[in-house]
Amino acid sequence: MADMRLIVAGAGGRMGRALVRVISETPSAVLTGALEAPGSELLGKDAGVLAGLPANGIELSADLWKLSANADGILDFTVPAATIANVAIAAERGLVHIVGTTGLSMSDMAVIKSVTSRAVVVQSGNMSLGINLLAALVKRVAQSLDESFDIEIVEMHHKAKIDAPSGTAFLLGEAAAAGRGVDLHTHSARGRDGHTGARQPGDIGFASLRGGTVTGDHSVIFAGAMERIELTHRAEDRTMFAQGAVKAALWAHGRKPGFYTMADVLGLADF
Numbered sequence: 001m002a003d004m005r006l007i008v009a010g011a012g013g014r015m016g017r018a019l020v021r022v023i024s025e026t027p028s029a030v031l032t033g034a035l036e037a038p039g040s041e042l043l044g045k046d047a048g049v050l051a052g053l054p055a056n057g058i059e060l061s062a063d064l065w066k067l068s069a070n071a072d073g074i075l076d077f078t079v080p081a082a083t084i085a086n087v088a089i090a091a092e093r094g095l096v097h098i099v100g101t102t103g104l105s106m107s108d109m110a111v112i113k114s115v116t117s118r119a120v121v122v123q124s125g126n127m128s129l130g131i132n133l134l135a136a137l138v139k140r141v142a143q144s145l146d147e148s149f150d151i152e153i154v155e156m157h158h159k160a161k162i163d164a165p166s167g168t169a170f171l172l173g174e175a176a177a178a179g180r181g182v183d184l185h186t187h188s189a190r191g192r193d194g195h196t197g198a199r200q201p202g203d204i205g206f207a208s209l210r211g212g213t214v215t216g217d218h219s220v221i222f223a224g225a226m227e228r229i230e231l232t233h234r235a236e237d238r239t240m241f242a243q244g245a246v247k248a249a250l251w252a253h254g255r256k257p258g259f260y261t262m263a264d265v266l267g268l269a270d271f
């Protein structure tokens, strides 16, 4: 089978550069396009050089329609507005769309899902094995404990992160809510400040810390009356998110249209 031809969207960003490096190390994948924001000062620059590699001849471009004539998939780690703009083109061109962008609203998710009767999309707030395994464990623990255990999700990221809570925190919150059999949207507490009143029984709480260069730390705390269970994951390098995304693209190549998650890719959906 020919190598999978991939476009990296957000190629000048932190994840984009990691993706370019990982693709260069993956025998069955090849970089054929690098997308950046219209007006970016990086347009025209070599994607390999930006990623700290030898020049690869792939210049950053803002024209996805043109790039996608020569591709099988797009790895999208950008911002919500860009990802949503990419959805229709990716579907029209028959590209596998790997969506790693976080901060997506419910209506953004509806747009993404609207194309999956004809397109293959893999979306996850976190592409690592560790977090997706943690989510499966969180669901299992939440199933085993009643509301006398309060669930709190704490995350910390680098100071440049622009959305909160993190996509991973929501993924873990969804896992906890599924374990409990409740809807996260009606059972969450976010952004506590001031005279908040006592905690509502059954709420799943979120707290976000930002600082330094932290790649991504997440803890799910089950706090009972006399004991506490804490499940923690610490990401040490964003290379493994990039490796997860490339793995997802190769897994999705040739698959039937549908909406998939990393739990599907990693075989954890029924864990």
Ligand SMILES: NC(=O)C1=CN([C@@H]2O[C@H](COP(=O)(O)OP(=O)(O)OC[C@H]3O[C@@H](n4cnc5c(N)ncnc54)[C@H](OP(=O)(O)O)[C@@H]3O)[C@@H](O)[C@H]2O)C=CC1
Pocket (backbone or CB within 6 Å): 009, 010, 011, 012, 013, 014, 015, 016, 035, 036, 037, 038, 040, 077, 078, 079, 081, 082, 099, 100, 101, 102, 103, 124, 125, 126, 127, 128, 167, 238, 241
């Ligand atoms: N699912 C997962 O496993 C992971 C998800 N993420 C998520 O990925 C996203 C990116 O993170 P990160 O790389 O750290 O952020 P960066 O800000 O470093 O990178 C985002 C890149 O996207 C570019 N961009 C903005 N608009 C467009 C556009 N219209 N078309 C193409 N590119 C565009 C930005 O350009 P400019 O700077 O010029 O605006 C920037 O280069 C975030 O949402 C983050 O939460 C991160 C790690 C893992």
Ligand SMILES: O=C(O)C1=N[C@H](C(=O)O)C[C@H](O)C1
Pocket (backbone or CB within 6 Å): 102, 125, 126, 157, 161, 165, 166, 167, 168, 169, 215, 216, 217, 235
């Ligand atoms: O912005 C980041 O850096 C990260 N974003 C993702 C998130 O919002 O959960 C994944 C990871 O934690 C790093």
